[in-house]
Amino acid sequence: MSAPAEPRAKPGGSFSRFRAVFIKEAIQLRRDRLTFAMMVMIPLMQLLLFGYAINTDPKSLPTAVLQLDDSAFARSFIGAMHATDYFAIEKTVHSEKELDDLFLSGAIQFAVQIPVDFGKKIMRGEKPALLVIADATDPSASGNAIAALQQLPQTVFARDLEGAAAMREGQAPPFELRLHRRYNPAGETRFNIVPGLMGTILTLTMLLFTGLSVTREVERGTMETLLSLPIRPVEIMLGKISPYVVVGAVQMTIILTTSFLLFGVPIVGSLTLLLALTTLFIIANLAVGYTFSTIATSQLQAMQMSFFFFLPSMLLSGFMFPFRGMPVWAQYIGEILPLTHFLRVVRGIMLKGAGLWDLSHDVLALVAFVLVAMGVAVARFRQTLD
Incomplete structure (x- = not known):
């Protein structure tokens, strides 16, 4: 006698067969707790990180100051930098060597070098140069801060200059701001x-x-x-x-x-x-x-x-x-x-x-x-x- 033929699935869809496979996969997923946890945690982690942790406009960037002039103009410029919220004046150094060491170790993002007799030269109309150094290894980290910095010369000393030296609308700034993008001058990404x-x-x-x-x-x-x-x-x-x-x-x-x-x-x-x-x-x-x-x-x-x-x-x-x-x-x-x-x-x-x-x-x-x-x-x- 020939063996009985195996039962074949009926043509077309069957909700009972679908339900059986669905239950089987659900039970297997429940037993594999690690995979289930990953399915839940990975999208949750992405949401939290992108929603809370990611910020393309960093502020309070660590900044060092090499201040060789203690005039009111020097203090006003440092105060104006801090008021932008992009710069956090954390260190005061006494030599360019200290600045270099801080940049190499990554301890600072910016540095300001105020020259000797900065205030006196402004009052005499000599237009002194003030140097700002940026660690440009990551252009996206310093781009907005640099843009805010370049707006300061037009307004920073509006209240400090009086009389004949007072700043007038449309007049050139009383000092020159020189920006040095160190390590990546061209800002190559x-x-x-x-x-x-x-x-x-x-x-x-x-x-x-x-x-x-x-x-x-x-x-x-x-x-x-x-x-x-x-x-x-x-x-x-x-x-x-x-x-x-x-x-x-x-x-x-x-x-x-x-x-x-x-x-x-x-x-x-x-x-x-x-x-x-x-x-x-x-x-x-x-x-x-x-x-x-x-x-x-x-x-x-x-x-x-x-x-x-x-x-x-x-x-x-x-x-x-x-x-x-x-x-x-x-x-x-x-x-x-x-x-x-x-x-x-x-x-x-x-x-x-x-x-x-x-x-x-x-x-x-x-x-x-x-x-x-x-x-x-x-x-x-x-x-x-x-």
């Missing part, structure tokens, strides 16, 4: 974007590579073989991430070569220092990706966690939007992310010629992040073994 791309590309690729490493072993069933070997967890971790350090070095070489040959981005500082600190940054991201791989139960979850880390890194590091334009709470979060510190390092070395001492704050932050991330990765892997 690519000088800011291209070095930052090295950090974002390395972050994404290193997270994904290592985020999939352990979960791939589990899904293929080769993890049990690996665990049966007399190897310590830290040795497994170092063995797994070491090849990706080489991959990151190759990516770094390609990006640096392309940025120099095609986009003309200079490398003013030490290439050796840049390579060493980029390697440190690569290790930081590999440690994070390895931690994700020990938490995730599938490659899909590892990818989801990698993107969940990558998204705030893109938005809160200063790559896409000015870092100083964000609210304080967003800056605190950004300071935790390794990409924030690496962007300062790579732009400082390539565009400013900064040295290790100038970048010490960001280098120490990267070292601390690597130590914490690797410690968490090893601890998580031990839990996975148990």
Whole structure:
């Protein structure tokens, strides 16, 4: 006797079959809590970050003053700068060397240099020059502040000049404002974007590579073989991430070569220092990706966690939007992310010629992040073994 024929689905749609598949997928989604959380948290995080943290018009930019004249005119100009809300006079220095050090370390965005006898020369009608220096590595961070600054000479001394020296409508300003856009005089956007791309590309690729490493072993069933070997967890971790350090070095070489040959981005500082600190940054991201791989139960979850880390890194590091334009709470979060510190390092070395001492704050932050991330990765892997 022939076997009975299997029942076939009736032609056309069937609400009962649709409902069965729908219930099956809903149950599977409910069990996969991590994926469900990502579906909810990622759009919520995007909404909060774009709504509250992103600001393309930063104000209260840190400013230093080299004041060689203590006249009323000098004080009026500094007060007028502060009144624009774009400048926060935070430091008073006594030499140009101090200004240079502050710019190299990224501690200030602007500097004002008021020359000797500035007030006397104005009263004598000599039209003295007043120098304002802007850190132009990120043109979008200083553009509006510069525009506000250029409006000051027409009105700043309207109340200070009296009698024959009084300012009249349509008359030329009593002093010359000289603006120096340091490190990027032409305001080329690519000088800011291209070095930052090295950090974002390395972050994404290193997270994904290592985020999939352990979960791939589990899904293929080769993890049990690996665990049966007399190897310590830290040795497994170092063995797994070491090849990706080489991959990151190759990516770094390609990006640096392309940025120099095609986009003309200079490398003013030490290439050796840049390579060493980029390697440190690569290790930081590999440690994070390895931690994700020990938490995730599938490659899909590892990818989801990698993107969940990558998204705030893109938005809160200063790559896409000015870092100083964000609210304080967003800056605190950004300071935790390794990409924030690496962007300062790579732009400082390539565009400013900064040295290790100038970048010490960001280098120490990267070292601390690597130590914490690797410690968490090893601890998580031990839990996975148990």
